[in-house]
Amino acid sequence: xxxxxxxxxxxxxxxxxxxxxxxxxxxxxxxxxxxxxxxxxxxxxxxxxxxxxxxxxxxxxxxxxxxxxxxxxxxxxxxxxxxxxxxxxxxxxxxxxxxxxxxxxxxxxxxxxxxxxxxxxxxxxxxxxxxxxxxxxxxxxxxxxxxxxxxxxxxxxxxxxxxxxxxxxxxxxxxxxxxxxxxxxxxxxxxxxxxxxxxxxxxxxxxxxxxxxxxxxxxxxxxxxxxxxxxxxxxxxxxxxxxxxxxxxxxxxxxxxxxxxxxxxxxxxxxxxxxxxxxxxxxxxxxxxxxxxxxxxxxxxxxxxxxxxxxxxxxxxxxxxxxxxxxxxxxxxxxxxxxxxxxxxxxxxxxxxxxxxxxxxxxxxxxxxxxxxxxxxxxxxxxxxxxxxxxxxxxxxxxxxxxxxxxxxxxxxxxxxxxxxxxxxxxxxxxxxxxxxxxxxxxxxxxxxxxxxxxxxxxxxxxxxxxxxxxxxxxxxxxxxxxxxxxxxxxxxxxxx
Numbered sequence: 001x002x003x004x005x006x007x008x009x010x011x012x013x014x015x016x017x018x019x020x021x022x023x024x025x026x027x028x029x030x031x032x033x034x035x036x037x038x039x040x041x042x043x044x045x046x047x048x049x050x051x052x053x054x055x056x057x058x059x060x061x062x063x064x065x066x067x068x069x070x071x072x073x074x075x076x077x078x079x080x081x082x083x084x085x086x087x088x089x090x091x092x093x094x095x096x097x098x099x100x101x102x103x104x105x106x107x108x109x110x111x112x113x114x115x116x117x118x119x120x121x122x123x124x125x126x127x128x129x130x131x132x133x134x135x136x137x138x139x140x141x142x143x144x145x146x147x148x149x150x151x152x153x154x155x156x157x158x159x160x161x162x163x164x165x166x167x168x169x170x171x172x173x174x175x176x177x178x179x180x181x182x183x184x185x186x187x188x189x190x191x192x193x194x195x196x197x198x199x200x201x202x203x204x205x206x207x208x209x210x211x212x213x214x215x216x217x218x219x220x221x222x223x224x225x226x227x228x229x230x231x232x233x234x235x236x237x238x239x240x241x242x243x244x245x246x247x248x249x250x251x252x253x254x255x256x257x258x259x260x261x262x263x264x265x266x267x268x269x270x271x272x273x274x275x276x277x278x279x280x281x282x283x284x285x286x287x288x289x290x291x292x293x294x295x296x297x298x299x300x301x302x303x304x305x306x307x308x309x310x311x312x313x314x315x316x317x318x319x320x321x322x323x324x325x326x327x328x329x330x331x332x333x334x335x336x337x338x339x340x341x342x343x344x345x346x347x348x349x350x351x352x353x354x355x356x357x358x359x360x361x362x363x364x365x366x367x368x369x370x371x372x373x374x375x376x377x378x379x380x381x382x383x384x385x386x387x388x389x390x391x392x393x394x395x396x397x398x399x400x401x402x403x404x405x406x407x408x409x410x411x412x413x414x415x416x417x418x419x420x421x422x423x424x425x426x427x428x429x430x431x432x433x434x435x436x437x438x439x440x441x442x443x444x445x446x447x448x449x450x451x452x453x454x455x456x457x458x459x460x461x462x463x464x465x466x467x468x469x470x471x472x473x474x475x476x477x478x479x480x481x482x483x484x485x486x487x488x489x490x491x492x493x494x495x496x497x
Contacts (some may be wrong), residue, residue, distance in 0.1 A: 217319050227248030338377050367387040
């Protein structure tokens, strides 16, 4: 059985821990590898290596750091097929979806290539007589990223390219469910010329996470995952005086107005709800049917959900692959059971879906609920699977109240032909990312990604300009070069004259 190691100090690292976890191929349901799970000493070894590497790396001119990013970008493009196949083999999503997620990560690497421009400070001559003042941004030190299973390339690449380009060193703790992509990215960074110890990968579970939180030499932690874990990381990082951004769960709504292009809305919902088997923090799991459009929307959706092509990720005909693990499959199915018991109408039931030759794979078909109420668990909780709930709203005001009253505030969309509805919705929605006739409003790398409410713990969003601010600290220098004799001491608050 293949054993996936850690990557520390520019090379494969076994560590002291003998614990391992199982890695599966979701398409077949068979174990494909085991992965070493780091203990506290293993994490501390990685942090020590990163701390030693920081002094040299942080003193590199930003232009030299950017050149490593340029080379890394080139290597990702050269190895994109292999990276995509690794994602498919351990996550299960279909090939084109995996390829697209890699591209969205690559965009952040491209953005990081411009770091010399982004690290330029501000300068003011003569803030006072013969006094100048300027500000600069400097790196924090050792930074850490804790990332989820659903995007083994994209989400880590939303973190470490910006952190490294800003002059920090980085410890990545990927999901133990699909760790191989992170190891490949580490190898490509080394090939790109990144010095040993600047980027490290430690595989593990809660013990590794707690070790990162409690290590005093880790200056900042970035996290993407469920809201309970995001809150845990936020609170404990704050107790340990670390900078933290912790992105949590989501229940993204798609408001479908009576005047919309219904085909466009249905097609958008199909991709957003069932793409990647619904295992996306930006998946649209709630459709809000406004006015009298509900029956038409549900009928159109039902036909497409029933004909959804579910199969192995490497099959070119597959539109949706399996879920990541058997445990997660059973959890998603249990939510469908709950929805039925709560009284929602199950229009399409995908729980018993099977594929000949792949009977042990972690598959289910798409599920569609109608007449879902806001007090139901399937409405309130993040399911993270191919389950779409339709809620009926009598008008625009009720729809936007539903959106704003939900505890999560990650992403939301509205489909409408009316400019006033679109503008009002984008202004009034208490959500971090809003789409107008766009089903998954994920910002480009030169903007920033993040939600509101219980979808984000921390002040700053991820990548883009916010990423530069998160991975650097501001320093302001005020300077005067007096000539002649020193002046007498002053015992008042200095003012600029």
